[in-house]
Amino acid sequence: MNGGARPGLDLSVIRDEVLAVNAYAVPDSTGLTKLDAMENPFALPADVARALGEQLGKVPLNRYPPADPRAFKELLARVIDLPAGMALLLGNGSDELIHLVIQACARPGACVLSPWPSFEMYDLSSRFDGCRFVGVPLAEDFSLPREALLAAIAAHRPAVVFISWPNNPTGNLFDRATVEAVLAAAPGVVVLDEAYLPFAQDTWLPQLARWPKLLVLRTLSKMGLAGIRLGYLCGDPAWIAEFNKLRPPYNVNVLTLAAAGFMLERRALLDEQAALLRAERGRLLGRLRSLPGVTAFDSAANFVLFRVAGGSPAADRVFARLKARGILIKNRAHVHPLLAGCLRVTVGQPSENDAFLAALAASL
Numbered sequence: 437m438n439g440g441a442r443p444g445l446d447l448s449v450i451r452d453e454v455l456a457v458n459a460y461a462v463p464d465s466t467g468l469t470k471l472d473a474m475e476n477p478f479a480l481p482a483d484v485a486r487a488l489g490e491q492l493g494k495v496p497l498n499r500y501p502p503a504d505p506r507a508f509k510e511l512l513a514r515v516i517d518l519p520a521g522m523a524l525l526l527g528n529g530s531d532e533l534i535h536l537v538i539q540a541c542a543r544p545g546a547c548v549l550s551p552w553p554s555f556e557m558y559d560l561s562s563r564f565d566g567c568r569f570v571g572v573p574l575a576e577d578f579s580l581p582r583e584a585l586l587a588a589i590a591a592h593r594p595a596v597v598f599i600s601w602p603n604n605p606t607g608n609l610f611d612r613a614t615v616e617a618v619l620a621a622a623p624g625v626v627v628l629d630e631a632y633l634p635f636a637q638d639t640w641l642p643q644l645a646r647w648p649k650l651l652v653l654r655t656l657s658k659m660g661l662a663g664i665r666l667g668y669l670c671g672d673p674a675w676i677a678e679f680n681k682l683r684p685p686y687n688v689n690v691l692t693l694a695a696a697g698f699m700l701e702r703r704a705l706l707d708e709q710a711a712l713l714r715a716e717r718g719r720l721l722g723r724l725r726s727l728p729g730v731t732a733f734d735s736a737a738n739f740v741l742f743r744v745a746g747g748s749p750a751a752d753r754v755f756a757r758l759k760a761r762g763i764l765i766k767n768r769a770h771v772h773p774l775l776a777g778c779l780r781v782t783v784g785q786p787s788e789n790d791a792f793l794a795a796l797a798a799s800l
């Protein structure tokens with residue numbers, strides 16, 4: 437564990453689950469066209485950026501954030517049309533909320549379950565909280581395997597089920613009736629992760645009243661505000677009150693609250709950008725499908741998963757050649773057998789997508 441380090445330095449107090457994993461890797465993207473992390477590619481217009489700067493200049497940085505930012509939460513509830521009687525919990529990105537939900541449910545021996553492959557943090561956070569993580573393999577076409585999923589829920593009795601809606605990294609929405617069967621069968625909470633809502637335009641939020649164990653998780657990251665780190669969890673106030681006990685006080689800082697409030701008042705700008713990206717997604721899919729040896733999968737998100745002929749060695753080669761041509765995407769070929777030969781590209785600005793397509797045609 438401590439190969440060749442300083443004498444007397446002994447890391448054996450660190451838990452095995454922590455020692456066993458590598459830190460979440462963020463590759464260096466200096467000088468590259470960044471199409472790897474589902475970021476919105478548009479900078480703020482200059483006048484909006486200036487007005488934001490003025491607003492942020494008025495924020496009292498010497499004060500702690502409000503214990504309960506009521507005005508901001510009321511604005512957010514109104515903007516998202518939060519169903520009556522439901523509550524909100526704010527997080528430092530939805531990553532933090534994933535962690536809080538698991539932490540709250542991590543009784544000894546507790547299990548967390550998700551269709552798989554899906555968002556890596558479900559697995560990582562579970563392990564860090566000492567929970568067993570069960571990934572139920574998706575069907576070959578990335579749909580939910582209804583019988584296997586229900587059988588796994590019956591066998592493992594998961595405290596938490598995560599369903600990414602649409603699924604990262606495959607991009608598809610699942611069958612609603614199958615998700616309802618999960619909601620009916622699950623013994624614990626079921627988190628529908630709607631990180632890609634602006635691109636999917638499909639939500640479970642109105643279903644909160646019908647399903648007491650449903651929680652809807654969202655983030656401002658993919659809609660254009662990844663840098664400020666703000667996620668929110670919606671659900672029955674009884675659940676939210678318990679998760680809130682584990683929330684570090686002041687987890688959402690004053691600049692984030694001010695910037696998010698400012699942008700929510702100007703959400704038409706973000707909506708326009710999302711519409712443009714949805715159109716670009718269609719164009720990107722069409723062009724990918726015209727390339728020989730490329731299979732591109734339908735997407736309800738701001739990324740497209742595609743498979744190259746020749747399997748994972750070919751995907752590695754294409755990934756490296758794209759990078760040499762200045763384009764950074766995400767290689768998903770080695771994360772799960774279902775994703776053999778698969779790469780994931782974020783939908784960028786039209787010029788970035790053109791640069792990617794040209795580089796890809798030259799890299800196959």
Ligand SMILES: *Cc1c(COP(=O)(O)O)cnc(C)c1O
Nearest residue numbers: 529530531555604631655657667
């Ligand atoms: C990107 C992503 C998140 C993380 O969002 P943050 O709010 O930036 O932490 C959560 N869930 C899924 C499925 C994602 O793809």
